[in-house]
Amino acid sequence: MKPDTRIYVAGHRGMVGSAFVRRLQAAGFTNLLLPGRDEVDLVDQAKTYAWFEKNKPEVVFVAAAKVGGILANKTYPADFIRDNLAIALNCVEGARRSGVQRLLFLGSSCIYPKIAPQPMPEDCLLTSPLEPTNEAYALAKIAGLKLCQHYRNQYGLLFHSAMPTNLYGPGDNYHLQNSHVFAAFIRKFHEAKESGAKEVVVWGTGAAKREFLHVDDLADAIFFLLQVDDPPDWINVGTGEDVSIKEFAEAVQRIVGFEGRIVWDSSKPDGTPRKLMDVSRLSGLGWKAKIGLEEGIRKTYAAFLEEKSAGRLRDF
Structure with a gap:
């Protein structure tokens, strides 16, 4: 990509999209297309097609999505599958119609089976059932990945996908019910410290294992992948290391x-027992994550405090 390439970042106000915008700007890219939802609602097919036709991006990164944690996915499965299917289809077809030659679709590690080989290789996709608590979201992401694969095969377009592991970092959503585990923990422990609480109650047993990737590392990986001449149809992005939820x-x-104690509510679900990505394909191309978990937690907590103080904390 050249610095004057017209790049559309779908979902630029979200955690991933904003991180990618920062990465592009740091590399000197200035011709960025960053419309808000008031300008183009990606769930609306006609408006999405019209926006693509009018603005003619050259490269598209689809980070837009309806996202949430276990509770949100269990409570609103119809909303998750409907909106995410619409976003994927409208962006991929809208890009094709307007002449886009390169598109990268952002998936999720939840596309892989609940009981998958560990670490999870890309080719374990669709080999056994998904985790029920986020099946709706996962199916929509699988559909987006397959859209890119088949559009690439049929139309000769360089449409491909990246599957990140659990993400965290600046701009995360800190809603206690709808957020992911990383953001929920940051807020829970901070508020417990502020209130002088004696304990923090956490869902599950703490035995489940998760891999966490700082969003700035993901943005760097996306920037890298968009410059690979012949990338895989989909590729895992992670650190290759995991920790237990307890740890x-x-x-x-x-x-x-926080100086109180942690209480584990084992009546609540753990979710998938383990989710560790096999990142050998990406490391084989020459990219590896740089931000360790300890450093990442400290950076994210500092960002949380800054966002909270400035009244910019996402909480919905």
């Missing part, structure tokens, strides 16, 4: 400075 909770507790 993670204790790390957040320590860094935030």
Whole structure:
């Protein structure tokens, strides 16, 4: 890509999209297309097609999505599958119609089976059932990935996908019910410290294992992949390392400075037992994550405090 390439970042106000915009700007890219939802609602097919036709981007990164944690996925499955299917189809077909030659679609590690080989290779996709608590979201992401694969095969377009592991970082959503585990823990432990609470109750047993990737690392990986001449149809993006939720909770507790105790509510689900990405394909291309978990938690907590102080904390 050249610095004057017209790049559309769908979902630029979200955690991933904003991180990618920062990465592009740091590399000197200035011709960025960053419309808000008031300008183009990606769930609306006609408006999406019209926007693509009018603005003619050259490269598209689809980070827009309806996202949430276990509770949100269990409570609103119809909303998750409907909106995410619409976003994927409208962006991919809208890009094709307007002459876009390169598009990268952002998936998720939840596309892989609940009981998958660990670490999870790309080719374990669709080999056994998904985790029920986020099946609706996962199916929509699988559909987006397959759209890119088949459009690439049929139309000769360089449409491909990246599957990140669990993400965290500046701009995350800190709603206690609808957020992902990383953001929920940051807020829970911070508010417990502020209120002088004696304990923090956490869902599950703490035994499930998760891999966490700082969003700035993901943005760097996306920037890298968009410059690979012949990338795989989809590729995992992660650190290749995981920790138990118990270990993670204790790390957040320590860094935030909460001095009470953690209570595990084992009546609540753990979700998928383990989700570790096989990142050998990406490392084979020459990219590896740089931000360690300890450093990442500290950076994210600092960003949380800054966003909260400035009244910019996402909470919905």
